[in-house]
Each structure stands twice: as structure tokens, then as C-alpha cells.
Amino acid sequence: MKVAGFSRIGLALGVLCLGAGAVAYALHHQSAARLSVPSGQRALAPDFSLPQLSGEPLTLSAYRGKVVLLDFWATWCEPCREEIPHFVELQNKYRAEGLQTIGVSMDDGPQPVRDFYQQFKMNYPVVMGTVKVAEQYGGVLGLPIAILIGRDGHIYAKHMGATDKSVFEGEIVRLLRQNGDSGTRRDVLRSASEDLESDQFVAQNGIVYCDKGESWPANTGSSK
Amino acid sequence: MTISGNSKVILAMTTIFAIALGAYAYQASLISDSHLISPEDLVKMLQSSKPAKPLIISVGPHMLYAQAHIPGAEYIGPASDSNGLQRLQTRVESLPRNKFIVIYCGCCPWNHCPNVKPADDALRGMRFTNVRVLYIAQNFGTNWVDKGYPTIRGE
Numbered sequence: 001m002k003v004a005g006f007s008r009i010g011l012a013l014g015v016l017c018l019g020a021g022a023v024a025y026a027l028h029h030q031s032a033a034r035l036s037v038p039s040g041q042r043a044l045a046p047d048f049s050l051p052q053l054s055g056e057p058l059t060l061s062a063y064r065g066k067v068v069l070l071d072f073w074a075t076w077c078e079p080c081r082e083e084i085p086h087f088v089e090l091q092n093k094y095r096a097e098g099l100q101t102i103g104v105s106m107d108d109g110p111q112p113v114r115d116f117y118q119q120f121k122m123n124y125p126v127v128m129g130t131v132k133v134a135e136q137y138g139g140v141l142g143l144p145i146a147i148l149i150g151r152d153g154h155i156y157a158k159h160m161g162a163t164d165k166s167v168f169e170g171e172i173v174r175l176l177r178q179n180g181d182s183g184t185r186r187d188v189l190r191s192a193s194e195d196l197e198s199d200q201f202v203a204q205n206g207i208v209y210c211d212k213g214e215s216w217p218a219n220t221g222s223s224k
Numbered sequence: 225m226t227i228s229g230n231s232k233v234i235l236a237m238t239t240i241f242a243i244a245l246g247a248y249a250y251q252a253s254l255i256s257d258s259h260l261i262s263p264e265d266l267v268k269m270l271q272s273s274k275p276a277k278p279l280i281i282s283v284g285p286h287m288l289y290a291q292a293h294i295p296g297a298e299y300i301g302p303a304s305d306s307n308g309l310q311r312l313q314t315r316v317e318s319l320p321r322n323k324f325i326v327i328y329c330g331c332c333p334w335n336h337c338p339n340v341k342p343a344d345d346a347l348r349g350m351r352f353t354n355v356r357v358l359y360i361a362q363n364f365g366t367n368w369v370d371k372g373y374p375t376i377r378g379e
Contacts, residue, residue, distance in 0.1 A: 074285065107287075131287065141292055161362070
């Protein structure tokens with residue numbers, strides 16, 4: 001009897017903690033915004049040349065022909081710290097097929113970035129971002145922002161906020177297996193609906209809207 | 225009441241789990257609602273004809289401030305950094321303790337912001353009585369700039 005009574009208390013506490021954990025998880029994983037770019041509106045990703053942690057310059061256009069995952073992040077950004085291990089995994093998995101992840105750090109200086117790079121065993125180049133490059137990509141006024149660039153150098157998707165690895169992986173695989181052109185509108189709409197079954201996407205006039213009702217800004221690639 | 229070995233394990237595990245969840249709660253979310261000001265309310269203040277305007281201080285990252293910030297906002301530096309916090313304290317040290325101050329960041333979703341709570345705590349620790357934290361739910365771009373609120377581009 002005594003044991004059973006205490007076990008009930010333990011069970012109740014466990015259920016309470018699980019419930020609290022579910023609430024914390026929901027708060028933590030706030031919905032991210034995702035924007036898919038219809039073929040008629042895909043801008044060429046603005047080129048840049050920025051210094052890596054080693055000091056060597058990295059030029060984006062040198063990676064034409066690869067699928068580029070361009071990640072704007074910072075060491076103090078908690079959602080970024082959660083995404084980066086996933087990017088490391090994806091880079092390992094799809095490097096041979098042509099994936100190239102590039103991190104653009106929005107930290108004030110390189111030292112914390114170097115420490116972070118070692119600690120998280122990052123396996124892709126990281127450059128130090130600038131205001132100019134941030135503005136070229138529509139403004140980086142919140143982190144993280146991850147941009148997928150196809151083999152043709154055009155922007156295919158933009159993710160604002162922490163995003164599940166499975167979403168990135170689905171898009172990366174499609175882009176890796178796509179041919180070099182910018183694809184068709186039908187392919188974009190079909191691919192968007194395929195991997196976002198739980199999201200509410202509305203396709204109107206060729207523009208794909210995420211559930212927040214936002215669309216890709218028409219001036220993508222140029223300063224606001 | 226005697227406690228069996230298994231029950232001890234259950235109690236220990238749930239206690240540890242509860243403590244971990246408590247620590248998991250992000251700092252910004254612990255700021256009292258009475259300390260907050262919405263973007264809409266701040267915009268109304270900025271656009272009003274009343275002369276008294278708050279001292280607005282950006283306690284977020286420089287790269288964010290350099291791209292866009294609230295008109296009149298001063299840049300102090302990330303309050304999650306000890307240097308930034310020191311600069312904040314130095315900036316306000318000579319001010320009357322009833323000075324109306326608004327602090328903001330906007331780097332990340334509210335529950336993940338590492339800067340606003342330390343700044344709010346520091347100012348209240350210095351006995352400032354009229355401090356408000358700008359509540360930015362997602363980020364400065366989404367909740368301020370994209371709303372068309374007054375913005376200065378560049379530094």
C-alpha cells in the first residue's frame with residue numbers, strides 16, 4: 001500500500017513534468033517562416049567575397065554548380081546553435097553530391113566564432129558577415145536565416161527562424177537532383193506541397209505563401 | 225512512510241527533470257508583463273506631440289543596429305556580454321532614477337533573446353523605476369521594420 005501510494009505520486013509528477021516539457025518544447029520551437037520562390041521570380045544570389053576565419057577570402061560565385069546552403073548565424077543565437085549540428089550532418093551526408101554549406105557569422109568579431117567552430121566541429125567554411133552583404137540579402141534583422149541556392153546560382157528558398165532538419169534535407173535533395181536550370185513553376189508548387197503537408201500553403205498567381213501569409217519580397221537580392 | 229528503492233528512483237528522476245525544465249525557461253520570458261511595452265505603443269509615443277520621449281537603448285548585437293534601428297536609439301552593445309552590460313550601466317549612471325528608459329534587442333525570438341533580461345535586471349538593480357522592455361516577438365525585422373514603423377537604416 002505504501003509503495004503503491006508513493007508510486008502514484010511519482011507517476012503524477014512524471015506526467016506533470018512531461019506536460020511542462022511539451023509546453024516548453026512548443027515555446028522553444030516557434031513556427032519558422034519559409035518562403036519558396038516561384039521560378040519566374042528567382043533572383044541570382046548576390047555575389048560576395050568575404051574573409052573566412054583563416055583570413056582567406058571566400059567568393060560565393062566560385063561555388064556555382066553546387067547547391068549552397070547559406071546560413072546567417074551568430075554564436076549568441078540559441079536557435080542557430082541548435083541548427084548548426086544538423087548542418088554539419090547534412091554537409092557530411094551530401095558533400096559528395098554537391099552540397100556546400102557556408103556560414104555567415106553576424107558576430108562582432110572572429111574570436112568567439114573560432115571557439116564555436118572548434119567546439120561544434122563545423123565542417124564547412126565560415127565567413128564574417130558585413131552590413132553590406134546582409135542588406136544585399138534583404139536585411140538580416142533576426143537570426144537564423146538560411147537561404148538555399150541552386151546549382152544555377154539562383155535563390156530557391158529562404159528560411160527565417162529555426163527550421164527542422166528534415167525540411168532542409170528535403171529541399172537539398174530536390175535541388176541536388178534538379179538540373180541546372182531554374183526549374184518550372186509546376187515543379188516548385190509540387191515540391192512545396194509535397195514536403196509541407198502539415199503547413200498551410202496557398203498558391204496564388206504563381207506565388208507560394210507560407211501559413212503566415214507572407215510572400216517573397218519582389219526586391220530579393222537588392223538593398224531595401 | 226517507508227520509501228521503496230524504485231520509488232526513490234522515480235522521485236529523483238522527476239525532480240531532476242522538473243529542475244531541468246525550470247532552467248530551460250528562457251530568460252526573456254521571465255520578464256514581468258508590467259515591464260513590457262508593445263511596438264504599437266512605443267510608435268504612438270514616438271509619433272505623439274508630447275515632448276517627453278523615452279531614452280531608447282539598443283542592447284542587442286551591433287550588426288543588427290547597424291542595419292536598422294529605432295530613430296534616436298543609442299547603441300550600447302549586447303547586454304548578455306559583460307562589457308555591454310558595463311557600458312549600459314555607465315551610460316545611465318548619472319540619470320535621474322525616474323527617467324523613462326526603453327530597452328530593446330530583436331535579435332531572436334523573444335524566448336531566445338539573451339540580452340533584454342540582463343539589461344532589465346541591471347537597470348532595476350540600479351533603482352530605475354520607469355524602465356520598459358520593448359516586446360519583440362520574433363525579431364526586429366518582422367515585428368518592427370516590416371510593420372512600417374519608424375526606422376533608421378545604417379548607423
